[in-house]
Every structure is written in structure tokens, then in C-alpha cells.
Amino acid sequence: MKYIIKHTTTYDYTENVSLSQNQARLIPQNSELQRCFKYDIKVEPNADYLDEFRDYYGNAVSVFEVPTLHKKMTVTATSEVEISTRQALFDNTPWEHVRELLRSPTDKNQVLASEFCLPTLLTTANQDIKNYTLQSFTPNRPFLEAVEDLMGRIFTEFSFDNSFSTINTPISDVFTHKKGVCQDFSHLAIACIRSLNLPVRYVSGYIETLPPPGQEKLTGADATHAWFSIYLPATGWVDFDPTNNLKPQEQHITLAIGRDFNDVTPLKGVMYGGGAHQLHVAVDMTPINTSQDINKTKE
Template sequence: PLLEAVQALMSCIYDELEFDPEATTVATPVLQVLADKRGVCQDFAHLMLSCLRSQGLAARYVSGYLLTHPPAGQPRMVGADASHAWVSVYCPELEGGRWVDFDPTNNLLPDAQHITLAWGRDFADVSPLRGVILGGDAHELDVAVTVTPLTEGGDGDVQPAADSKGASAVRTPSGPRS
């Protein structure tokens, strides 16, 4: 029942909110997002976290990236080309208990197209940039990424997948992998 309830919450947030990259900032409160019914992935995730935690559930904010070019026949996900956020919920009812991810921005359970970089209580725990900036108040953070799958040759070389354009290849060291 827990997984079904969390999935229903995720779908409700997806249906009720509109993705709008101009609607909010990192400082926009969840109540404002709820009132305006618009925001970005971090807002969708924070709203879902608030709902889950209000019910006493263990939930964490996940930050990462999405595959930029989806596999053939699959739609491009909202949040590709930039950092992305989703939610992870602890499900003790699963064998041994485990964390399950939910992406309310795209209304789906994350898979290999979601690349986790960090998780924490909220955006502040996993901010891609932290520090002090001296100067005027006109600074703005802009994040853009391209995530391309790589294929591995028999010699240990890693190459861009055949359909990748402009991707960089990474050579891996020879020897056993862990």
C-alpha cells in the first residue's frame, strides 16, 4: 500500500503543477509553489517531500542528471540538459527495507536514465555550488549538461555510443574493474 500511495501522490503533484522554469527561485517557499501551481523540478521534489514527511515517512531529496537524448521511441524528459531533482522514500515493507525513487516532475519511477549525484534533506544539502561571492547582487547560477551513454570495447576503452554526436570519450585504465 505504501508504494501505491506514494505513486498516487507523485501523480497528483504532476497533474496539479505546471513546469515553469521562470516561476521560482531556490528561495521560493513550498507554500508559494502550491499556491501558484507552478515551479521547477526542485519545487516538485520539495512539495512531495513536505507531503511525505507530514505523514511521518522517511524521504530524501535527490539531485542528479537525466539522460539528455532518450532511447528511441521514448519521450525526452523534463529536466534534461540541466541538473534535476527527485525524491527517494524509505519503504520498510520491501524485503530488507530499501529506498525507492520517484520523479514527480516527469511522473515516473527513475531508472538508468536518472543519474544520482547526491541526496540530502533538501536542496540546501546538495546544492551544486556553495560558498561566498563578493561583489554586486546580480549573480546567477546556470547549469547545463549533456548526458550521453558510453559503450565499452573489449580493450577497456570507453567510447561514445554510436548515436552520440559531439560527446567526449573517456579512456579507462586497463586491468580488473571493481
């Protein structure tokens, strides 16, 4: 499956900004299952410095500086990405075994994975969350199967509500109220899995949404999305989308990976002036060769 993606972020400030320095993670990843052929980052007003580097997790980061006085900044990222389907998975490694293995990692991949076993500020579980997790992680159950079970429970027991949470809502609140958005469900699942000292990482990306039958797709209707990915020593990283209760196939495009949202913030900046600001985001994913039989998904 091939897509052309256009992601536009607009900041409207109440006061003039004299200088802003920014870092963006808006270039899709290259990985085993995903190829990014082309990309382009455009900044309005013009950036007078634009550079790129790879961060610790291998994400491409664009660095730019806007030195002209402005009240509005628009960043447009376009890319062309091809994504392929993973073969059906069979991995019966019990979760306890994964945990033991990563306590003393012996190769580079394991070292990297062991880092993702550790809770972060946004993914620290309390005892209730840990107990909730243990209901899925029964002794000697395969890691893969336990995570599938956990994802299914989060999907059925939690409701999607985009009025409930902000980036600052702690996962303990999400857990208590059983409400949230994709980011909350992903952080919660990650907190669950890390409460058992198991490797899991946060994924930010895009998801293609399809219009109801017979209607035309609206511009900007696709969305940025978040899900998580676990590490199976024998297989590698496997993605899970708790918002839609599925293992991503061809509608999920990976932008960046990290320990939690703070590692993958799509755009962040430091500015002089500006006052309050408003943010507007629009995403369009255009399939280059269309495919039909995809269920509607939530963002």
C-alpha cells in the same frame, strides 16, 4: 547503461574576487544501482587547495580555494557512471506501519531513515498540504502505492513553469499556484510525505534529455535535476521523479542526497569582493553504448 558526464558551472562577477572558498557536491554517488568509475574536478583559475571529504549523508564533497584575483570562475566536473535497472518492486507495507517502526528505530538504517521523517525549513507542510496528502494516504494503504498515487496527482495537477519560482519560493506558494520546476515538485512531495511523519529524502542529479526524432542533440542540453526517494524498511530507498511521473531507471544519475536542497547544493562559496554575480550551468551526458526506446523527459 554507461555515461560520460560533463558539468560546467561558471560564475561571472561584476567585481574582482580576491579570495574564494568553496564546497562542491559534483561527484556522482556510488550505490547499489550506480557506480562512478572516474571523476575529475577542474577549477579555473587554479585552486591552490583541493581536498575531499564525505558529508553526513555520504555525499562526496570537494573543498577548494581560489586565491588569485579573478572576475570569472569555472568549475568543470567530469565523471563516468554506470547505472543499472532496479528489479520490479513489490512492497505492501502499509504507511502507518512504516511510521510506527521508525518512531523507535532499532538499527542503523532505520535510525538514518527516521531522520528523514522530519520536516525542514524548505519542506514544512501546512494543513492544506497535509489534507492534500491524506487523499492519497488512505488508511492501511501500502506506502509504495500511496506515494505512486501522490506523484501521479502532482504530475497531472501541477504545471511545469520555470518562470514562476526561485529557490526562495515557499512550497505553500507552489502548492497554491500549482506551478514550479523539478525542485519545487520534489520539495512539495517531500513536505507531503513528511507531514505524515514518513521517511523521504531529496535527491539531486542529472537527467538525460533526448532530442526530438531526427534532430541532433545540442551540447549542454542535458540538465541537473531533482527528485525524491522514500524508505521502505524491507526494500530500502526507492526513487520517484514527480516532474516526469516515473520511477527513475537508467536516465537518472544521482549526485547527492539530503533532507532538502540546502543539504546538496552543488556549489557554494564564500568570497571576498565580487559584487553581483551571474551563474551559468551546462551539462552533457554522453551515453557510452546508446539505447533507443526512451521517452522524452522534462527537466
